[in-house]
Each structure stands twice: as structure tokens, then as C-alpha cells.
Amino acid sequence: MDTIWADMRDGIDEGLMDRAGSIIRRGGLVAFPTETVYGLGADALDPEASGKIYQAKGRPSDNPLIVHIHRLDSLEKIARFIPKQAYLLAEAFWPGPLTMILGKSDIVPTSVTGGLDTVAIRMPDHEIALALIRSGGGYIAAPSANTSGRPSPTTAQHVKDDLDGKIDMIIDGGSVGIGVESTIIDLTEDVPMVLRPGFISVDMLRSVIGDVRMDPGLHGDDPSFRPKAPGMKYRHYAPKADLTIVEGSAEHVRAAIDRLACEAVSKGLSCGIIAADEDASSYHTGIVRCAGSRAKEITISQHLFGILREFDDLGVDVIYSESFDTPQIGAAIMNRLIKAAGHHILSV
Numbered sequence: 444m445d446t447i448w449a450d451m452r453d454g455i456d457e458g459l460m461d462r463a464g465s466i467i468r469r470g471g472l473v474a475f476p477t478e479t480v481y482g483l484g485a486d487a488l489d490p491e492a493s494g495k496i497y498q499a500k501g502r503p504s505d506n507p508l509i510v511h512i513h514r515l516d517s518l519e520k521i522a523r524f525i526p527k528q529a530y531l532l533a534e535a536f537w538p539g540p541l542t543m544i545l546g547k548s549d550i551v552p553t554s555v556t557g558g559l560d561t562v563a564i565r566m567p568d569h570e571i572a573l574a575l576i577r578s579g580g581g582y583i584a585a586p587s588a589n590t591s592g593r594p595s596p597t598t599a600q601h602v603k604d605d606l607d608g609k610i611d612m613i614i615d616g617g618s619v620g621i622g623v624e625s626t627i628i629d630l631t632e633d634v635p636m637v638l639r640p641g642f643i644s645v646d647m648l649r650s651v652i653g654d655v656r657m658d659p660g661l662h663g664d665d666p667s668f669r670p671k672a673p674g675m676k677y678r679h680y681a682p683k684a685d686l687t688i689v690e691g692s693a694e695h696v697r698a699a700i701d702r703l704a705c706e707a708v709s710k711g712l713s714c715g716i717i718a719a720d721e722d723a724s725s726y727h728t729g730i731v732r733c734a735g736s737r738a739k740e741i742t743i744s745q746h747l748f749g750i751l752r753e754f755d756d757l758g759v760d761v762i763y764s765e766s767f768d769t770p771q772i773g774a775a776i777m778n779r780l781i782k783a784a785g786h787h788i789l790s791v
């Protein structure tokens with residue numbers, strides 16, 4: 444199929460948005476920007492339409508999708524047993540990068556929830572996403588718009604690289620603002636539990652609803668704890684190169700990466716380095732990419748996936764990355780980076 448390219452970088456084009464909405468209502472697929480990453484959308488209430496998402500992405504069918512809504516009262520149509528905390532969190536963080544897991548109502552097909560009796564719901568903070576949800580009928584199921592296993596897309600070009608010819612339309616809304624996927628909080632547990640870290644930190648959640656815990660399966664180093672979000676068990680974002688995270692004091696990390704990169708290059712390997720702006724000038728060899736500044740942590744989350752994709756395109760053999768344990772988004776950045784590295788961490 445020919446994929447329509449809808450350029451909305453300078454604002455919403457009403458004609459193209461109508462067309463996008465009618466594609467969704469007729470059971471097609473539209474990729475669209477959100478404030479986190481690009482999503483691949485289909486009508487969430489149409490089991491066949493959401494089935495096409497799995498096909499286009501090559502996504503395992505047990506990995507459920509997030510249902511995107513544009514107004515709060517849509518929540519009551521698709522969720523049941525909604526606790527008070529859901530309304531408090533919606534008031535504090537919606538529209539925004541927070542996904543809530545709640546009991547599902549009967550109108551949500553199990554193909555969207557991977558067979559679970561719960562549903563993931565989010566209201567994105569992006570005018571194109573909100574307009575598309577409105578125009579598409581109010582309920583859009585959307586995971587990230589990448590081929591399964593590749594880093595999530597943070598530009599429309601990344602979506603095109605993965606899904607051109609497989610979906611009906613790509614809406615280009617420019618680069619996204621946050622760059623890592625939403626925080627997921629499960630409100631069906633006795634104590635609300637974070638299943639995936641994101642821009643909204645555990646401390647921010649606690650400041651609104653009190654007690655919140657992290658899914659013990661998130662650490663991934665103890666096989667007796669499986670992550671509760673089915674998607675978190677996969678080795679996402681695996682770059683083609685061998686990626687190692689180097690952690691320790693800033694000075695030791697810089698010295699170790701510089702030495703390891705020199706060794707790799709002297710063996711004839713192509714070596715990528717992921718550095719903070721503040722450290723980049725410490726490296727004397729390799730392909731150095733600045734993620735962003737530690738003083739402005741959102742610049743790091745914004746660029747991380749793009750850099751991993753670029754290193755794939757350049758065909759580098761090994762990548763050394765600094766560790767980015769920044770105060771708010773650090774948990775999300777390191778969760779994605781550690782997965783990309785297959786838990787390969789060097790402490791110096």
C-alpha cells in the first residue's frame with residue numbers, strides 16, 4: 444500500500460486530519476506524534492483494526508496496546524471499578540505522559556488487551572494526537588510506531604524507516620518533546636504499582652496519591668520476578684552493536700570509556716560513544732554523540748532513541764554509553780538503556 448505522508452509540522456491541516464479520522468473509523472492505521480514517542484493508531488473498539496497493528500509491527504499478540512482518549516468522560520466507557528486515585532492522577536497529569544491500568548469494560552475487545560481483563564488508558568498531551576482521537580471516534584489503540592524490537596520512534600522519519608508501505612498514513616508533527624514512553628501505573632493492585640518508569644516519576648505520583656511501589660520485576664536481574672506489563676519482559680530497543688553502559692564517578696567513567704574506545708578502534712572496530720554534552724570533549728576517538736545535558740535531563744530522553752537508531756544506520760560494532768541517572772527522568776532513561784544493553788553494565 445502507499446503510505447500517505449501528512450505534514451503537520453506547522454499546525455493541523457483540517458483536510459488531512461479529516462482524512463486521518465476517516466482512515467481510523469474505516470479500520471485503517473495512522474501513525475501520529477504524541478509528547479512521548481510516535482504512536483501507531485487504530486480504532487480501539489474494532490478488534491480487526493487493532494489486529495492490524497500487531498501485523499504491521501510484528502508485535503507478539505500477548506503484548507497489549509494503550510487506549511488513547513481525548514476527554515475524561517471517555518474513561519468511564521472503557522474502564523470499570525475506577526478508584527478515586529484514577530481521578531486524582533488524571534487531574535494532576537492528564538493530558539500527559541501517564542498511562543493507567545484499570546479493569547476493562549465489555550466494549551474493549553480482548554485483542555486490544557492481549558487477553559487481559561484490564562485496559563491501559565492515557566490522554567496524550569499533543570494537539571495532533573488529541574485531534575486525531577476526536578476525529579477517529581474517541582478511542583485509539585496505539586503502541587509505539589516502530590517495528591517490534593527497534594527503538595521507539597521520536598520523529599516521523601523513524602516511523603517511515605520502519606513502517607512505510609505497511610500503514611495508511613504517517614502524520615509528521617516534528618520531533619517529540621519527551622522521547623521515552625509514558626509512565627505506566629497499575630491501579631488494580633492494592634498498592635498502586637509502577638509497571639514502566641517514564642517522565643512522571645514515582646515521587647510525582649506519591650505526591651498525589653500517597654503510597655506507590657515499583658514492580659519488582661522491573662529490575663530484571665531476578666528471574667523469579669516477572670514484570671507485570673507484558674511488554675516489559677521483551678528485550679526492546681536492542682541495537683545491532685554490542686552496547687555497554689559504564690557507571691561510576693564521572694571522572695572514572697570518562698577515563699574508562701576513552702580507554703575502551705581506543706582499544707576497540709585499534710582492533711579495527713567501529714565504536715560509538717553516548718555522552719552527556721558536559722563530557723563529550725573528553726573522548727579522543729570513536730563516533731561521539733551527545734545525548735543532551737545532565738543539567739536539562741529532558742534533552743537526554745529526547746535524543747536517546749534517535750542516537751541508537753543512528754548507530755544502527757552507521758553500522759557501528761560496539762557502543763559505550765555513560766550512565767544517566769538524572770533526578771526525574773533518570774529511572775526511565777536507565778530502564779530503556781539497560782534493556783538496550785541486555786543488562787551489560789561495567790562499574791568502574
Ligand code: AMP
Binds near residue numbers: 508509563624
Ligand atoms: P508501547 O507503548 O508500545 O510500549 O506498549 C504499551 C505498553 O503497555 C506495553 O509494555 C504493554 O505491555 C503495556 N500494557 C498495555 N496494556 C496493559 C495491561 N492491561 N496491563 C499491563 N500492561 C499493559
Ligand code: MG
Binds near residue numbers: 586595
Ligand atoms: Mg513500544
